Amino acid sequence: MNILIVAKRILRQFFRDKRSVALMVVAPGLILSLLWLVLDNDSRTAEVAVVEAPEQIYEQLASGKMEVSILDEKTAQKQLNDADIDALLKWDENRPLLILEGSDPTDHQMIRTSIQEAMGLDRKEAVSIQYWHGSEDMNFFDYTGPVLIGFFIFFFVFLVGGVSFLRERTQGTLERVLATPIQRYELVGGYLLGFGLFTLLQSVLIVLYSVYVLDMYMVGEMWRVLFITMLLALTALSVGTLLSTYAKNEFQMIQFIPLVIVPQLFFSGLFPIEGLSSWVQVLGKLMPLTYGAEALRGIMLRNENLGDLQWQVFMLLMFFAIFTLLNVKALRRHRNL
């Protein structure tokens, strides 16, 4: 009940402050649009698996610009499905068949030509080509899009949530609210509910705009996307409100952005980090956005369901739960009840 009272007040305040509402919805849309204008393809070393290939073809391929491994059909398909490899070359009724993974931002054209060259074939038609996920026209924008959607939601909820909690503290309303019979968890819960409802709206608008206006690649179910963005938003809110306890004013809240937000963008898969040393990858594993981005990509590019993404969902829930508990604890500074 008290949770609802707090949530209602937060929503009321929100819709009074038209500018912040606009910021949270329009700004991500604007930046995504700009990125859409700017982004193009890029490339990295492709990983190709070969199934039942003649030895000499394997050697020819391996001498090229690709990493080549020999796998049995089943493992290869599984790896292809998980996007661990970029392409699979196999023999289908004595004709080479190249299956491209399709959801990673590799230069597919490059894989195709080098395979054809390695096999001494001139004509494109000699190798038949299929896409496992995605399609020929998926580019870097489609690949980074899901990450950016997650990022913007995280960023704006962190900022706006943190600042409103901070203001509550500096204005004295936090202390005033804690002089009522409310429980600390109810206050935190009210914040989560109020912001949760608002960010649901925010996510819907951003996702719809990206998919239908910017034509971002999307094969998954909308509700799964919204489920993940919701988890990300709640995590961002709990991180933001927790850190706001360590800020004296709005400006100090802004100072957390380069420390807490920007690094997450680097490690969340916007730039491939697979090649980096393992301790760098561990850093990424400590960041909520990493899991949010992986899950969003899985859903939007590969139509994965929540069962495929249980690890990511679990980790997001863990971050959310831990930071929320810390918030409830931090409120002890104001009232020991």
Add this chain to the structure above:
Amino acid sequence: MIELNGITHKFGKEKVLEGVDIFIDRGEIFGLLGPSGSGKTTLVRIMTGLLIPREGEVKLRNQRMPKRSLMKRFGYMAQENALYYELTAWENLDFFSSFYLRKQKKERMKYVLRITGLLEYRNRSVGSFSGGMRRRLSLAIAMVHDPEILILDEPTTGLDPVVRRSIWKEFHRLKEQGTTILITTHSMEEADKCDRLAMLRAGKVIAAGSPDAWKREYHTQTLEDVFLHFGGEEA
């Protein structure tokens, strides 16, 4: 109703309160006086359970604070207005009263707005309120659930005499009804209207008693002189 036993508090190394004992009976209007920085607000926050003193105990209705079931027994008005400026007066009041009231919420809200003279301004946003109007709204919020105990930190500072009189009339009505009221004030005129007073200086209670007893004891006509007597005694 309110019982403070040996309250001592420090902020860091600075001792702000030292061995404060205060007992307030049911239906009393108790005034807390003292120069700026003497520790009145700190003491008030300790009474509400928002601040835990280093030493000593607080009891409301014979139960030890902080205690959750006691939180709805008192109404609190802070020295700083704690209001949401984007929201209207009505929405602010509605928010805070929802923690206490259900059935009679609307009537109570209207009632306290009338007492504080804000009824006609209820749909204006608090951001556009004058300082005095904000003060009055904070007071309305403290009184809205008709609590047994009112703890008010400088409730009438910055208010005009007309509103002040209407508010004091309400205080006396509440007193008749059995409500216990603690106020802090810098106004000697108001101190005169209290049943009992305590004077705080540098965190210690240096005098306590009724206004008339004070005047007799210090052979003065006004409380102002009593205050100056204490304040000037510094050395």
